[in-house]
Amino acid sequence: MLLLARCLLVVLASSLLVCPGLACGPGRGFGKRRHPKKLTPLAYKQFIPNVAEKTLGASGRYEGKITRNSERFKELTPNYNPDIIFKDEENTGADRLMTQRCKDKLNALAISVMNQWPGVKLRVTEGWDEDGHHSEESLHYEGRAVDITTSDRDRSKYGMLARLAVEAGFDWVYYESKAHIHCSVKAENSVAAKSGGCFPGSATVHLEQGGTKLVKDLRPGDRVLAADDQGRLLYSDFLTFLDRDEGAKKVFYVIETREPRERLLLTAAHLLFVAPHNDSGAAEPAPGSGPSALFASRVRPGQRVYVVAERNGDRRLLPAAVHSVTLREEAAGAYAPLTAHGTILINRVLASCYAVIEEHGWAHRAFAPFRLAHALLAALAPTRTDAGGGGSVPAPQPAAEARGSGPASGIHWYSQLLYQIGTWLLDSETLHPLGMAVKSS
Numbered sequence: 001m002l003l004l005a006r007c008l009l010v011v012l013a014s015s016l017l018v019c020p021g022l023a024c025g026p027g028r029g030f031g032k033r034r035h036p037k038k039l040t041p042l043a044y045k046q047f048i049p050n051v052a053e054k055t056l057g058a059s060g061r062y063e064g065k066i067t068r069n070s071e072r073f074k075e076l077t078p079n080y081n082p083d084i085i086f087k088d089e090e091n092t093g094a095d096r097l098m099t100q101r102c103k104d105k106l107n108a109l110a111i112s113v114m115n116q117w118p119g120v121k122l123r124v125t126e127g128w129d130e131d132g133h134h135s136e137e138s139l140h141y142e143g144r145a146v147d148i149t150t151s152d153r154d155r156s157k158y159g160m161l162a163r164l165a166v167e168a169g170f171d172w173v174y175y176e177s178k179a180h181i182h183c184s185v186k187a188e189n190s191v192a193a194k195s196g197g198c199f200p201g202s203a204t205v206h207l208e209q210g211g212t213k214l215v216k217d218l219r220p221g222d223r224v225l226a227a228d229d230q231g232r233l234l235y236s237d238f239l240t241f242l243d244r245d246e247g248a249k250k251v252f253y254v255i256e257t258r259e260p261r262e263r264l265l266l267t268a269a270h271l272l273f274v275a276p277h278n279d280s281g282a283a284e285p286a287p288g289s290g291p292s293a294l295f296a297s298r299v300r301p302g303q304r305v306y307v308v309a310e311r312n313g314d315r316r317l318l319p320a321a322v323h324s325v326t327l328r329e330e331a332a333g334a335y336a337p338l339t340a341h342g343t344i345l346i347n348r349v350l351a352s353c354y355a356v357i358e359e360h361g362w363a364h365r366a367f368a369p370f371r372l373a374h375a376l377l378a379a380l381a382p383t384r385t386d387a388g389g390g391g392s393v394p395a396p397q398p399a400a401e402a403r404g405s406g407p408a409s410g411i412h413w414y415s416q417l418l419y420q421i422g423t424w425l426l427d428s429e430t431l432h433p434l435g436m437a438v439k440s441s
Helices: 002-024 071-075 100-116 155-168 360-366 368-380 413-425
Strands: 076-078 084-086 097-099 122-126 145-150 172-177 180-184 204-206 212-214 223-227 233-257 263-266 270-274 292-295 304-311 314-339 343-346 349-355 383-385 392-394
Touching: 071 076, 084 100, 097 100, 100 122, 100 145, 100 155, 100 180, 145 155, 155 172, 155 180, 204 223, 204 343, 223 314, 233 304, 233 343, 233 349, 233 368, 263 270, 263 349, 270 304, 270 360, 292 349, 314 343, 314 349, 349 360, 360 368
Parallel strands: 084 122
Antiparallel strands: 076 097, 122 145, 145 180, 172 180, 204 212, 223 233, 223 343, 233 263, 233 314, 270 292, 270 349, 304 314, 304 349, 343 349, 383 392
16 A cells, blocks of 8 residues: 555656656757747737737736826836837826836837847837826726837838837737837736735744744744634644745735724735625624635725634634725735645735635635645655654655745746636636736735
């Protein structure tokens, strides 16, 4: 029986290593040196990718107009690249304002333009729009779109300019007019943008042995306070970080409850459990009326989330009314811990371990193979005799990298794989436009 189990482990471990292994082999195909790609200009009215701009496969949904007085204005950053000419016909500097992702792609395109046509620069005719000059729900209102030409305004170059914009990484490029090219990008923290993280490094979890621990300091072997699908508190094994970025500085949603007063920071696409309207305060919801898992960006004041409360000497989960929801706090670090039960108490508030897909149950089932692999590795780890003669203790765990729970920064490969599958199978209403992977936000 032990031999069979070890054989199963070898097969499973081999399958888990296939994905990362293929990417770094020096053999034919992956290690083959490629010749420079021949660039083909876009045709007039052609757009790439060949889907509507505000769909998941392109730049994603419209998130709302940004004004100078809105909290989201801090999402915009000025672009003072001397290699780009900004028309700025309003003389307000608005055309220089854009999201960081748009800025990065635009700067990359500026270099390509100079390399393609020495002496010619990239020209921006429209950037962020605060005056309502574009169609309803235009991404110009969010600083996620630019209209561009070349500095010499040679229209014969515009087809190739559009192709260069595609190569520079814009998420949607449209040869919209004979007078300009329209380019747009996904929202910040979105897929293929930058990692969204989940909780800041200063968030705390409750340990089985007592006390609390910063989420950034979690290690395999820790058991943290979580809840089962019936709302019962329990301690669950911490398995890995689905996303980890120690150096990140991100803007988090701040959700504050009224009674008891708790405060939770998390990213837009992370899932948070919200109590049903008929929840009377019992720890276990009525059949068929259990808590819903909503994106943090969709939680509203007046809804109720679950917090840990002491009542008659008993610790249990109780619904607490949300007092405020704001998007304004910048904090260091971005961490997405995964537990065996798929839930975790962060700052005494119950949250899902998952994000991007607004179906906690689906996400938890999708991680079943990962949990099985982790359990097999833990079960088959040999024990050693304690030097003090007092029985046996677990032998050192397998290498963290082999179990997918190492300290390396970035998004876990299993999350990336699941997200890619999700984009093939699910519609854009199920996947959050600001998410990163089925993990975190």
